[in-house]
Amino acid sequence: MRRWSHSLFVRFSAAFLLVGLLPLIALSVFSLRTFTTHVERNTVNNLDQMVYYMGSNLDNLYSKYNEVTKLMYLRTTDGSNLGAGNSVSVSVNEHERINQMSIDDFLTTVMYSDSYIRNVFFVRASDGKLYSQNRDNKALLPNRLPLTGWLGPVKDNPRQLALFPTHDESYYAGSARKVMTVGRNLIDTSGTDLSVPKVVGTLFFDVDASVFDDLFHELNLGPKDELYVVDGSGFVFYSNRGDSGKQIADGADSRADMLTFSQDIPFLNGKVIVRASKGDLYERLTSTRTAVLIAIGICSAVLIGMGVWFSRRLSSPIRSVIRMMARVESGNLDVQPLPGGLDEVGRLSHGFNRMVERLRTFIEEAYVAEIKQKQTELNALKSQIRPHYLYNTLEVIRMNAVASDADEVGDMILSLSKQLKYVIDYGEDLVSLRRELDHLRNYFDIIKVRYENRVGLECETDDAVDPEWLIPKLSLQPIVENAVQHGILPNGGKGTVRLTVRKAEERVVLTVSDDGVGLSPAALEKLESRLNEPSPVSRSIGMKNVHERIRTMYGPEYGLSIGSRPSLGTSVRMILPIREGSG
CATH class of the missing domain: 1.20.5 (Single alpha-helices involved in coiled-coils or other helix-helix interfaces)
Structure with missing residues (x-):
């Protein structure tokens, strides 16, 4: 602690942190207060605006279903008014038709005029006959249908639209859906005395209560929030609290723990009321405030970390110099x-x-x-064992053989010299096809002398093949050597090795084949497995090395493939990509 108290870097770091943290904390507290006030104000304004739009949308919704009920009063296709003469009463009572179509077809038309209409009913006034249609083909339970409760309001106000609060669709077997019912009378306007309306029948249809859920989902109401759609008398048409059909004392009353918003619905002469729980609303702000405080804590931690890092960054080189000076002073x-x-x-x-x-x-x-x-x-x-010393020595031996009329020995030494020069010339992974073929011919010159010209080499190259294309160095000689040693020699020592070079699309294919003993299917399968196994093998090392070099240089789609038939010979195909080279 005493050493730290006298350290210049500790004092500098403390001053750096003090100067950085004080403004950060002060600015953070001020920003948090401003942010909280701004968010609260914006939240209230947004909710008020959303309730305003909800009221407007509800008014449009009721107006739309009011227009749907007026489909009974549309003109006919020939332009005549359905209210003229006795057409309405006669059509409904005698012909069971509305708008020149059967009552059932008319109900189907009404049902499919809006996606939320689930069920449609028509009660004929003359005999009380019930007509019905529903989307789900469910079984209607007529004894549960509340026709008495529905017909009462439309009888009291025959010219007005009747709206019934959301209720259970209990009059259909197995249904648990909530619906709102809309009703209107079909009045015959053909008489002269219109002061007393002549009701021909009454149309009812159920609207799925999910229409309200779709309207109000943007409000994102919490479990404590309340929503009411009421008329002028406080009668609840819809509520998220299950209070439909009840009457609330004062729809706009204020509660200390709730924020109340309301908007008029002219069609109902009522309003939509939303009560948002302050606790839930401010709980979201609390989570935001907590996130801001966490961000402030992270920034403070980062600032402290930067101060410590900066101090160590500055002091570390000086301490390194001090340690090195101590080592030099000790003679190291x-x-x-x-x-x-x-x-x-x-x-x-x-x-x-x-x-x-x-x-x-x-x-x-x-x-x-x-x-x-x-x-x-x-x-x-080192200079005594450089390669050119070996080349010069072989050349002297060859000249002596020529001088002694041993031309065949001289040719063998020349071929061997060229092979050694080709092999020892380091730094080359790729060589031209021409040089590789020249090396192969030099190698075969020795083979022919060694086996008394019983083994021959034939090379065939397509005209489309460029001799300057690049191939891996020393890739053909191990394959040709295998053909001689394991193919021709076991077959009596006489045969021919054939090399063909072809171009196939963007690849060059080199095939080495012999007319030797060939391989059995089992031996061929074993050889192919040795080529592709990852671990090193004790046999076929030359071919495996060539195969692995090609796959490493160009990818797994290139390499060697072997084909063989007993007593007919073996062929090894080498597939390489075309690589352009210069002379």
Whole structure:
């Protein structure tokens, strides 16, 4: 603690954190208060605006279903009015028709005029006959149908639309749906005295209560929030609390724990009322406030971390210089150079590195001459075994053989010299097809002499093949050698190795075939498995090396494939991509 209290870096870090944290905390508290007030105001305004739109949409909704009920009063297709003469009463009572169509067809038309209409009913006034249609083909339970309750309001106000609150669709077997019912009388207007309406029948249809859910889903009401659609008397037509059909005392009353919003619905002469729980509403703000506080905490932690990192970043190079100086003082000059930079600490490190380097140079000067002399001797020893020494020696032997009229021996030595030069020439992974074929011919010159011209080589190259295309170096010789050793020699030692070079689309295909003993299916399968197994093998090393080199250089779609038939011979096909090369 005493050492830390005297440390310049600790004092600097403390000042850095103090200057950084105080403004951050003050700004964060001010921003949080401003943010909370702004969010609360915007939330209230948004809810008020959304309730306004809900009221307008509800008014349009009721107006739309009012227009649907007026389909009974449309003109006929020939332009005549359905109310003229006795057409309405006669059509309904005698012909069971509305709008020149059967009552059932008319009910179907009404039902499919809106996707939320589920059931349609028509009660004929003359005899009380009930006509019905529904979307789900469910069984109607007539004894449960509340016709008495529905006909009462339309009888009291025969010219007005009747709306019934959401209720259970209990008059259909197995239904648990909530629906709202709309009703209107069909009045015969053909008489002269219109003061007393002549009711021909009454139309009712059920609207799925999900129409309200779709309207109100944007409000995102919580479990404590309340929503009511009421008329002017406070009679509830729809509620998310299950209060439909009841009457609330005061639809716009205020509660301390709720925010109340309302909007008039002119069609109902009522309003839509939304009561939002302050606790749930501010709970969302609390979560946002918590997120902001967490962000402030993270920023403070990052600032503290940056202060500690900055202090260590500044002090670490100086401490490294101090440690290295202690090692140099003890006589150990084998130290790693310190990283340098353009600042003052970097210049200090650079000066220390130069000092250590000069000390090391002065100490090692006494050994430089001896080291150089040993290096010269080593280079002289290496030069004696360089490849050109071997080439020159083989050339001398060949000339002596020629001088002694041993031309065949001279040709073999020349071929061997060319092969050695081709093999020892390091630094080449790819060579031209021409050079690889020349090397193969040099190799076969020795083979023919060795086996008394009983083994032959035939090369055939398509005109479409460019001799300057590049192929892997020393890729053909191991395959040809296998053809001679394992194909022709076991077959009596006489045969021919054929090499064909073809172009196939963007690939070059080289095929080495022999007319030797061939392979049995089991031996062929074993050879192919050895080529493709990942572990090294003790046999077929040359072909496996060529196969692995090709796959490594070009990819798994290239490489060797083998085909063979007993007593007919073996062919090895090498597939390579075309690679252009220069002479």
